[in-house]
Amino acid sequence: NLKALPEGAEIRDGERLPVAVKDMGACEIYPQTIQHNPNGRFVVVCGDGEYIIYTAMALRNKAFGSAQEFVWAQDSSEYAIRESGSTIRIFKNFKEKKNFKSDFGAEGIFGGFLLGVKSVSGLNFYDWDSLDLVRRIEIQPKAVYWSDNGKLVCLATDDSYYILSYDAEQVQLAKEHNQIAEDGVEGAFDVLGEVSEVVRTGLWVGDCFIYTNAVNRINYFVGGELVTVAHLDRPLYVLGYVPKDDRLYLADKELGVVSYQLLLSVLEYQTAVMRRDFATADRVLPSIPKEHRTRVAHFLEKQGFKQQALAVSTDPEHRFELAIALDDLTTARALAQEANNPHKWTQLGEAASSSNNLQLAKECMQRAQDYGGLLLLSTSSGDDKLVRTLAESTATEGKFNLSFLSFFLLGDLNKCLEILIETDRL
Incomplete structure (x- = not known):
């Protein structure tokens, strides 16, 4: 029991x-599956073609029956069982409410916000109350995971999710509007992502x-x-x-319990961003x-919120890249000054x-010693002072080609002659 752990004790990842x-x-x-209901008050054990519902704390028998499979609904008082045929029975407060046979057969069932029924041809989602077909999807998942608000679902297959x-x-x-097709409502689901990983x-x-x-x-x-979050050794x-x-x-197979830090604040922030709830x-x-x-900040950037990413990021490299992408030259200049990197x-x-x-381009090229860029900038803008400064500084640094060209553009032929003599090119 986690509550029995010493308070304030340092817990290390893994x-x-x-x-x-x-x-x-x-x-x-003989239990083959064990599942708590959403509010944690009951736990069901399923195996040997039977199920038993117990109270979670005292393990008192609450209900039992025959079933090949058992799943809880999002509503903690509701559940479904699959019998040996393709009959599915829905229970509410431990009393049978409805039963039906799926037109497509039933090889497996999944609980959650909608009742999922797996068949040879795919997965069918039904409304728990009306048992209307919501959508038929041509995927055969081995597990279905619903988010708490019922707006997101993960379908995990044998090789991806x-x-x-x-x-x-x-x-x-x-x-x-009575616009339900044979395969259910077309706009019921949207695919947000497919990942080639086994869940x-x-x-x-x-x-x-x-x-x-x-x-x-x-x-x-x-x-x-x-x-x-972490790489595991088992x-x-x-x-x-x-x-x-x-x-x-x-937990591992030896019933050893381990934990890893996963900041709720980060998860909440990312969730709020996904819901476009920037106030939260x-x-x-x-x-x-x-x-x-x-x-x-990297997450924000990937979602297209570069301005927010710039405000959040603490990495100067990342902030500089974002400032350049956003054309925020003032911030980029301040960061470049800090780094002083050519x-x-x-x-x-x-x-x-x-x-x-x-003006900023000139300053940057001077600091980066980009003489080619400075020559182009000075000649295109008619800045003869910059051309002369460039001619003299490049001569000092031994960049005679640039120096010669700069003096030549200024019409200072004596300097050009001096460079040719000095470099033994006459």
Whole structure:
């Protein structure tokens, strides 16, 4: 029990937690699957063609019956079972509410915001209340993970996973206008991403899908971006995420429990950005530690919010690149001065030239010692003083070709002759 851990004790990522094992008693069937309902009050054990629902804390028998499979709905009081045929029964408050046979057959069922029924031809989503077909999808997932708000779903197959958004309003409109096709409502789902990774176990925190994969990594997917949390030395299985601890808890096959830090503030910020809720994002930002802000800034940049990324990032290199991309030459100049790097001055000089800021372009080229650029700038702008300065400085540095050309453009033939004599080119 995590509550029994010493308060204030330092927990290291990947370190086995000293969690006491509590014997809850014997089960009357051989359990093949164990699932808590969404509010955690009940737990169901399924196996040997039967299921038993227990109270989670005291493990008291609450309900039982025959079933090949058992799934909970998003509503904690509702669940479905699949019998040996293709009959699916829906229960509410432990009483059978409805039953039906899928037209496409039933090889498996999935719980969550919609009732998923897997068949040979794909996956069918049904409304829990009306049992109307919402959408038929030609994917055969091995697992379906719904976000808490029911707006996002992950379909995990044998070799990849898909992130889809679900639009309940579109479904409602289609019902009202009687626009439901044979395969359900066309606009019910949108594909947000497809990732060629095998999901071992996963869960949603806000709009972030956190999972362990087949190559022993903890990753999370948010807004099309894949973030690696940790590399593991053995297969681990996600138990849950505890927001107040900022930690993701996992278990191995030996029942060892480990945890990894995953800042809720970062997940909340990314979720707010995905929902375009910048008021919430701005409120959450101060709680994100400075060392994590550049990662958040990269996320913002990938979502197309470069201005916000510039404000959030703490990495000078990243901020300079963003300032150049945004044509924010004032910020870029300040960052270039801090770094005093010729490459940065060259980059800024090019940006200044493109923006027709010749004064800044001149300063950048001088600092970067870009003599070719200075010659082009001075001649095109008719700046004879700059040409003379360039001629003299390049002569001092032994860049005689540029010096000769500069003096020649100024009509100073005596200087040109001196250079030819000095370089033995007469």
